[in-house]
Amino acid sequence: MRHCPREHHGPSLRKRLFVAMLLTFAALWVCAGWYVSTTLARERGGAWDRELASVAQDIVMSMPANISQLSSSSNLKLAQEMPRLSSKFDRFGFQVWAKTRRELVVRSPTSPATPFLARFEDGFSTFVIDGEEWRGYAISDALNQVQVQVAKPTAEFVAEMRKWLRVGLGLSFVVLVVLIVAMKLVIRWSLRAVVAVQETILSRDALDLKPLPSADLPEEIRPLVDAFNRLLDKLDRNVQSERQFLAEAAHELRTPLAVLLTHAQVALRSRDPAQARASLEQLVQGVERSARLSQQLLDSARLDVESRAGAQAPLELADVVGVVVDEFAIMAARKGQAIALDAESATIVGNLDELGILIGNLVDNAVRYTPAGGRVAVRCQRAGDVAQLQVLDDGPGVAAADRERIFDRFYRVAGSNERGSGIGLSLVARIAQSHGATVATGPGLDGRGFGVTLTFALWRAPVVDDAPAPKAVALRPDAIEA
Secondary structure, X not given: OOOOOOOOOOOOHHXXXXXXXXXXXXXXHHHHHHHHHHHHHHHHHHHHHHHHHHHHHHHHHHOOOOHHHOOHHHOOOOOOOOOOOOOOXXXXXXXXXXXXXXXXXXXXXXXXXXXXXXXXXXXXXXXEEOOEEEEEEEEEOOOOOEEEEEEXXXXXXXXXXXXXXXXXXXXXXXXXXXXXXXXXXHHHHHOHHHHHHHHHHHOOOOOOOOOOOOOOOOOOOHHHHHHHHHHHHHHHHHHHHHHHHHHHHHHHHHHHHXXXXXXXXXXXXXXXXXXXXXXXXXXXXXXXHHHHHHHHHHHHHHHHHHHHHOOOEEEEHHHHHHHHHHHOHHHHHHOOOEEEEEEOOOEEEEOHHHHHHHHHHHHHHHHHHOOOOOEEEEEEEEEOOEEEEEEEEOOOOOOHHHOOOOOOOOOOOOOOOOOOOOOHHHHHHHHHHHOOOEEEEEOOHHHOOOEEEEEEEEOOOOOOOOOOOOOOEOOOOOOOOO
């Protein structure tokens, strides 16, 4: 049983954005919590001391001038039937001392009878009472006769700090959750156009190459979709071109096949050997023409594949020209033609099979359209930094108005006795373009006929110390498909 390979998808852009932003916000939340807690502890500690000092000063200024003459027994008491309510001062104590005689004059109900600050020194102090830590403050009056001491357990400060920290972190956590939800919604909203493009692609037919919608796309995604649309436009032009090519090729094949069938039927029905032989000769010519057309169609299809492969290497152009010309020598001899070869060593960078197709189509075109007894000249020469390949004949030639169009696919020159496919020279133009060569047309031999000149850049070996230059491709007579 054949198993389909499992597709491996990259991480989701939406998920990556969400996780990255979530981790960033979480890290910021933790840092903010730590900063708030330490800052709040420092600020609240200072505020607590200021509160103790403020209360102590208020008590001093609230006492009567003769407070130092009173004793602790002068404190008022509540009525017995009135229950005492809890107060925020239950854990906050103050004492008023007659400083000269170290006697407690007034104290809060929760304060001990012993002084908070036994040394009666003004200022802040931290001390322990019955195993519990307190924070206190002492201040004396202007005559230094009365001292007020206020204190509060540090546990109250810690509890208050924890409460405010819980409130602060709780609020920030709520904000974080709101941000996460909003972030997820914003990411989904921002990528909705990308999802719409995906759905459009999935719902299309295989050959639907219309541009994808790019409206409302994020600025980061639009260049990708625009580039994809340009690719779709190129594909659409190529598909249209190939459809036209297939339609024209089908037409070109249908006509000679019908002619072949007609000649074969005439030969079968004919009782005259001469007439039958003439029909068979026409049949042979039609088969040759169809074979040549089929070969050129295959060459055209192969060029599409090899152009993407791009296999090019240094090779000797004169060797390629020599091998191809030898293959057409018999064809030229049957027509009483003479092929003159003048090949000078010239190394270029190219694809061996493609150059064989190019040279073969040029020589075939010259031999085919040159009448019996005519001449064909093939030249490979160096001219400075370039190599020139020329194929010249003394045939009927091509009118100047038609020279630009003869490289179009399926174009034929009107009034020619030789029926061609109209593909050969279009292959020449395509191969020349893929090799960076220029093509020029003009008169042929002795100012008559037709000539084609292709100019290639010579290959220059890279300069490397103590390294031998690579050799050009060596050819065998059977190494090229003409």
